[in-house]
Amino acid sequence: MESITIILDKSINAQAYGISGTAVSQNTTTTYRGTLVHNKEFKRAKELIEDFIPLDGEDEKKNLHNTITVLGTRGSGKTSFLLSVKRELSKNQTGKQLQILDIIDPTLIEEKGHVFLNVIAIIKELIDKKLNLVECEPSKKPAYSRKEWRSALNKLAAGLPSIDGIGSNGMDSWQDPEFVMDNGLKAVHASQDLADNFNEFLRLSLAILEKKAFLVMFDDIDVDATKGWAVLETIRKYFIGGRLITIVSGDSQLYSTVVRQQKWQNFGAEILKYEGERLGKLAVFNDMITELESQYLQKVLQPKNRIHLSTIGTSKRYEENKKFYIYEKTTAEIPENDSENEISSIYNRILRYFGINNGYQAKAYSDYLLELPLRTQVQFLNLFDLKTGAFKRDDANIVPLTDIFLSDLYAKNIEINTAIRSPKNLNRLILEFLLRERKLEELYQLQPITTADNLNASLLSLNFLSSFNMQKDESLIFDYFIKIGYTRNLLPLLGYSEKTNNALSPSIEDLCNNTVILNDNVLKDVVGKIIAYLRGTIDLKQSSSEKVSQAGTIPLFGLASSVKRNTKATTDRIDSVLKNGNADYVEQRLVYMPLSSNQYIYKQASLLTYSPYLLLGAIGELIRKSRQGDIKNGFTELSQFRGYMMPDFKRGENKEEFGGMEEDPQDLTDKKSLAAFDIETAFSNWVEKYPAEGMKISVHLLGKISTRFFYALTNLESRVGNKNLGEVFHSYILTFMNSVLVEDCRENANYLASELNLNNTNYKDSIFIKNINKLIHKDDKNIRIVKSNQLNFSQWLLACPLLLVYLKKDSKIKYSLSIYCDEYLKDSQNNSQPKLLDIDLQKFLDKIPIRREAVEKVHIVQNPIEKVISEKNENRELSIGNISDYDEIFEKFRVIEFPIEKLKTDKVEDLRKELKTLGITRPSTANFTKFLEYLNEKRTK
Numbered sequence: 001m002e003s004i005t006i007i008l009d010k011s012i013n014a015q016a017y018g019i020s021g022t023a024v025s026q027n028t029t030t031t032y033r034g035t036l037v038h039n040k041e042f043k044r045a046k047e048l049i050e051d052f053i054p055l056d057g058e059d060e061k062k063n064l065h066n067t068i069t070v071l072g073t074r075g076s077g078k079t080s081f082l083l084s085v086k087r088e089l090s091k092n093q094t095g096k097q098l099q100i101l102d103i104i105d106p107t108l109i110e111e112k113g114h115v116f117l118n119v120i121a122i123i124k125e126l127i128d129k130k131l132n133l134v135e136c137e138p139s140k141k142p143a144y145s146r147k148e149w150r151s152a153l154n155k156l157a158a159g160l161p162s163i164d165g166i167g168s169n170g171m172d173s174w175q176d177p178e179f180v181m182d183n184g185l186k187a188v189h190a191s192q193d194l195a196d197n198f199n200e201f202l203r204l205s206l207a208i209l210e211k212k213a214f215l216v217m218f219d220d221i222d223v224d225a226t227k228g229w230a231v232l233e234t235i236r237k238y239f240i241g242g243r244l245i246t247i248v249s250g251d252s253q254l255y256s257t258v259v260r261q262q263k264w265q266n267f268g269a270e271i272l273k274y275e276g277e278r279l280g281k282l283a284v285f286n287d288m289i290t291e292l293e294s295q296y297l298q299k300v301l302q303p304k305n306r307i308h309l310s311t312i313g314t315s316k317r318y319e320e321n322k323k324f325y326i327y328e329k330t331t332a333e334i335p336e337n338d339s340e341n342e343i344s345s346i347y348n349r350i351l352r353y354f355g356i357n358n359g360y361q362a363k364a365y366s367d368y369l370l371e372l373p374l375r376t377q378v379q380f381l382n383l384f385d386l387k388t389g390a391f392k393r394d395d396a397n398i399v400p401l402t403d404i405f406l407s408d409l410y411a412k413n414i415e416i417n418t419a420i421r422s423p424k425n426l427n428r429l430i431l432e433f434l435l436r437e438r439k440l441e442e443l444y445q446l447q448p449i450t451t452a453d454n455l456n457a458s459l460l461s462l463n464f465l466s467s468f469n470m471q472k473d474e475s476l477i478f479d480y481f482i483k484i485g486y487t488r489n490l491l492p493l494l495g496y497s498e499k500t501n502n503a504l505s506p507s508i509e510d511l512c513n514n515t516v517i518l519n520d521n522v523l524k525d526v527v528g529k530i531i532a533y534l535r536g537t538i539d540l541k542q543s544s545s546e547k548v549s550q551a552g553t554i555p556l557f558g559l560a561s562s563v564k565r566n567t568k569a570t571t572d573r574i575d576s577v578l579k580n581g582n583a584d585y586v587e588q589r590l591v592y593m594p595l596s597s598n599q600y601i602y603k604q605a606s607l608l609t610y611s612p613y614l615l616l617g618a619i620g621e622l623i624r625k626s627r628q629g630d631i632k633n634g635f636t637e638l639s640q641f642r643g644y645m646m647p648d649f650k651r652g653e654n655k656e657e658f659g660g661m662e663e664d665p666q667d668l669t670d671k672k673s674l675a676a677f678d679i680e681t682a683f684s685n686w687v688e689k690y691p692a693e694g695m696k697i698s699v700h701l702l703g704k705i706s707t708r709f710f711y712a713l714t715n716l717e718s719r720v721g722n723k724n725l726g727e728v729f730h731s732y733i734l735t736f737m738n739s740v741l742v743e744d745c746r747e748n749a750n751y752l753a754s755e756l757n758l759n760n761t762n763y764k765d766s767i768f769i770k771n772i773n774k775l776i777h778k779d780d781k782n783i784r785i786v787k788s789n790q791l792n793f794s795q796w797l798l799a800c801p802l803l804l805v806y807l808k809k810d811s812k813i814k815y816s817l818s819i820y821c822d823e824y825l826k827d828s829q830n831n832s833q834p835k836l837l838d839i840d841l842q843k844f845l846d847k848i849p850i851r852r853e854a855v856e857k858v859h860i861v862q863n864p865i866e867k868v869i870s871e872k873n874e875n876r877e878l879s880i881g882n883i884s885d886y887d888e889i890f891e892k893f894r895v896i897e898f899p900i901e902k903l904k905t906d907k908v909e910d911l912r913k914e915l916k917t918l919g920i921t922r923p924s925t926a927n928f929t930k931f932l933e934y935l936n937e938k939r940t941k
Helices: 039-052 078-089 115-135 146-162 177-192 194-209 225-237 252-267 269-278 282-300 312-318 343-353 359-370 374-381 399-404 406-411 416-421 423-437 453-470 475-494 508-514 523-541 574-580 585-592 612-627 631-638 679-688 699-717 725-748 765-774 792-798 811-825 883-895 908-917 925-940
Strands: 003-007 021-025 028-032 067-071 098-100 213-218 244-250 306-308 323-327 554-556 595-599 606-610 642-645 776-778 784-786
Touching: 039 067, 039 078, 039 244, 039 306, 067 078, 078 098, 078 213, 078 244, 115 146, 115 194, 115 213, 115 225, 146 194, 194 213, 225 244, 225 252, 225 282, 244 252, 252 269, 252 282, 269 282, 312 323, 312 359, 323 343, 343 359, 359 374, 359 453, 374 399, 399 406, 399 416, 399 453, 406 416, 406 453, 416 423, 416 453, 423 453, 423 475, 423 508, 453 475, 453 699, 475 508, 475 523, 475 612, 475 699, 508 523, 523 595, 523 606, 523 612, 523 642, 554 725, 574 585, 585 679, 612 631, 612 679, 612 725, 631 679, 699 725, 725 765, 725 792, 765 776, 765 811, 776 811, 784 811, 792 811, 883 925
Parallel strands: 003 323, 067 244, 067 306, 098 213, 213 244, 595 642
Antiparallel strands: 021 028, 554 606, 595 606, 776 784
16 A cells, blocks of 8 residues: 655645655565655656666667656646656666756746757756866776867857747848858758757767766746747757657646647738638638647657646545545654544545535545645645644634635636625625626535636635634524525526526526625515515516415515405404404514515505515524624514515516615504513524534535425425415424424434435424434433434524424424424523423414415426426335336435435445435336436436
């Protein structure tokens, strides 16, 4: 097993590293650990060099291209590799046959200098030193005299002016006939013989130095296009003998760019303008350039002599037993098989610091990190405590982390400085970025899973920045639910804007601009404007839109106070119900909190809607108010009933600033009853239960909760039937709680996830009750406790007073929650709050009817196989061996974001239990293959 040790404080700058291997002495074999990451590549380089060294008595070979190409991206360790080659060769038998020249960086050569002259100058300096030394000792006689060597040098020098970039144009003085005869023709001849003269110069020099070949190395010749081209042309024209072995390093893509740039210039501007642009033949020229580039590089940098410096991830993928051990500093003793310091283990600890615990999810991140250039990985790892994975900065300054990917962030026009200075704007900037990339639906979880390097780097930076800030600011959790999660799930309904369409039409970009999502605004107002925009879209697509429950919005009848009719006909309106039920101050405020009014532009009317997203927005904003010590005013402001203008897409009418007017109904009381529960204090206590050190919450966990909740709502909306607001809203809140519970368990206690029912709750409380009870057991003292201490996030979130108050008074639900949430339900004195679980809003909400859906609803799901499953068939078993069930199986996988590729990679036995919780039977390799083939055929069609 090959082992590599990387010492971080010694790996920041390029340097020579040690090679791993084995040593045999006194019949014992000792394996020693190297510090050079690219051991395998070094061995290949050594083999090539040994093959290129001329054999004694071997006939001289010409027109060779003994150039070894070391390829790697910026920061992959190319300079360190060359330094390591130089150092290791200087210590072994192969190196004794070579005269190793200093590494040449063409970018450091002055503008008027030339790489060919640099090589000659380095060799001349070596020869001068050697001859000076030998001439001081008469007993040592050089193979050739200084005079002979100088003669060869002068012949070589005569042809140098012909090289591009060296000397002036020798044709300038050709008007003098005598000059032509005496000098001009000699220069032409010297130019033609330049390669031969250079080879002779090398032969004599090597004989004097008593070596067989020169080894010259060029580092990063692709960085400067001008210098890079000069090096390539020098190699092609003059470095063609067996006495000079060349190693060049660079990036293959940049080499391609250097050559293509020169080849395009060779065509000239005129032919490209007239034949390329005017005659439309640029594609023809491009094909010619591609062919020329390919043949040029195959000749000069032969593929068989190319060495690709692999990333750590690639090395581990193809050599499973290869281990990379990371240490901050050199220690006196580094133990063998130190698994805790193996790079994969370290990355897993760092990922856990950002809330990424699920092994399958973590692999996507670690795979990306392991594929980063070596320099980037060293800089990244230096920011963390290797033993704990925690960010090392005592001042909690996240800037060094984003600085590593700063160029990528700038390339994507991300206002990273604003995100760092003002975390409350972070989700707004993320949304803006994803909209600009048109990747909101695919990348809302900010996972680095694309094929674009700078996009992945930006996603990872924003991901870690979000998680880092959520540890200290829990309001960002709800900010994400609304601005990213909810908005993303509306995309299939709204779509992206069509740039060619000037008419007013729904689009996700228009929504984000008009709802002020892309500005700093009160979160509940953002939701209100989203809902108004959404209802305007539904109004466009359906004539009886006011009867459609969709996308988390429940349509209600207008206030009794706004209707001029018999009071008996409006007793079931929300304000009448509260008034007739003698609702106190707290009850009134809570009932109105999830309510908003959507104003029509084209008529004097409005549509009331009830939504859990308004509640989530209010919770997020109240957390901020609580942290500011302004919770009482916050409750008053956020429970106000407000109206928002709907855009009129049918008539093409909109308002620049629509919405935001207060519509507080009449007869609201300001008096609190003596028995009223202090919801404001309870909420503040709950906020304070968020740990001071923060919670480790991953962005993709919030994304999965958002999606599971949204599609579960879609299911509930399809069967509202004759249910009242109390029953429906209770199920909505329970569905949200179940989504949090399931996804938190899958992320942070995945070993328990197989025990949960992953189906939607529908209108059945039993699924949630059974799920939460599956996570509770009795300890050795017969006390019921939560099975895992890794579920703090769902324990805290499910204890939110503003969620609990909308649940019906069900002893089973309240009892299970009281055990599961336990400490998070207690007040500031750590006392239980039984009244919190006894608040009953259902006595009001149960009396409020929902506007009935008269016609088929507008589908918000884009996938053509999406269909509403009838209640009697909802929980029926599906067979993965039955092709008629495939559409429904795929839909289940899509809703819970089940990784379909696991059907290829995981063992059948490992998947059996997980599929069973989804109600999917007959798992087998053959059935998985059949199912995957079916999906591929549908995609093709």
